[in-house]
Amino acid sequence: MENMRKERIDRGIKVRTEGIYAINSMKEMMFLLAPRLLLILAILVLPFVLELAPYWKRVINIICVFAMIGISFDFLANYVGLVCLGGAFFIGIGGYFSAIYNVYLSLPVYLAIPCATITGAIFCTLVLSLCLPLRGVYFAIVTLMYPLLFTRIIEALNILGGTNGITGLDSFSNTYVEHYVIIAILLIALFGMRRLVIQDVGLVLRGVKDNDQSVKASGINITYMKIFAVFLASLIGCFAGAYLAHLYMWAGISLFALDFSILPIAAVVIGGGGTLVGAVLGCFILVPLSEVLRTFGSFRIVIYCILLTAFIVFKSEGLMNYMQRKYYQFERWVKV
């Protein structure tokens, strides 16, 4: 039998290095645009398509909330090198701030959410900046502890509604506003972040991940850079939290639930780390799956774990990285 091997050739439009393309025709432009447009259109059309299945319409919102935390995790972990398990922390802080503004200070919902996003992000950044000198797994553990800490504080001091939470938040005016608020912000966050990481500032952040000593030796204060990155990530996370609180019309300690930290990470693993789109794709797979598995009760965690393990073992690069490679390269079998 003859030995064959797979040969991979970059498509013609890719020039020299990543991110530079030479586009000569409409066809080549569409080659770049098509996947992006497909994603945008698919997400925008989804609420209309799911008119047929009202139960699943509500799931879209949850998917988007998880996708946003996924983006913020992917950004921090794969572009800044901070493994932040604080998804639940962002959600909880964003949610509680929005509840405070809306219920206690009676701001309208469309003002409460932006205010909660910004003040929540400032609060999260302040608290997280205390542990920024920590690296790797130590930072991860501390960020994992914060949501637990705040849960206990709220329980023990019986503040902010205690274990019952704050009820009576305003909801959105109708379901379409509900869908499109989160969809629009998700798309802005996704494409904004993808743009940011290829800007010069984004490169500096990637430098901090690759090797912070060289960044220091270039005269850049890496603590400021990390704070900036954490602020961006917590903006995205806190918006998701504030939105979620208004979606449930309730902010309680379950906003600090571990799910919000763990599921986005699983989504990033499945979707492909370092792509940002991967986080969204992963959520569109995992969250509906988790809904389907609801009938199995707590057994679903087992199925989840098996799926995750399988992915890590067999496709550790994740779906998006795999698909991008296939999309940008020809493959053919050649004789050795």
Add this chain to the structure above:
Amino acid sequence: MRKEPILSVKNISKSFGGLKALIDVSFDIQQGDVFGIIGPNGSGKTTLINCITGFIKPDSGQVYFKGKGITGWPPHKIAREGIARTFQIMRPYYSLPAYKNLIIPLWSPRARKTGGWRGGGKHGDRNTVAVDILEEIGFERDSRVPYRLASTLPTGYQKRLELARCLAIRPEIVFCDEVFSGLSMTEIAGMTPLIEKMKIEGITIIMIEHRLRELFRVANRVMALNFGEKITEGEPRYVIEDKKVKEAYLGSEGV
């Protein structure tokens, strides 16, 4: 009358636990010097650089840059003053293409304020400036080399990239931590003109080196360390003849 030294190190000491890595090291460096620091392994050369550039805080002693005390400042503040360094273990940004490696120093506050190398930090497109710097430091512009991932570059190019990263912020002093080590003779022959070029640009260079012959060809002053102590300082031809330097390298029986 002697000029005011550009860098003045006074009585620097540093110990790690019981190990005295540096004991009362003092020296002055004049503007435009190519200053060599030599010594056997473990004699404290890299620790000395780390103390001056702020990566380690010295236990005692002072460092003055143009008469200004910079002892114990954090590394980024010292770099902002114009003191750049390479690392003994090369530290490029492995996941970025070579020319993108230079975007980071070109973006740094110092480069944006002073313009960086040839004013590259100020005007618009840092990518073109980055490729210009790489060309100047010996990357062939029309080849794929400047666009390759830093992790896939040969050692010689990675060393050049380290120097380019220093030059991008338009430094006044560059500390070169063993830039010749691990290179072939031809690669070293390619690096030496770069050192000369930096010297012509008015950059003061401090080189730590094990390759003494190559170092003595470019350096105009040399200091020798042994077990954290300064044993001698002077012109290369005197230092090489010094009895204590020979002892340090060869052991006392060898002389």
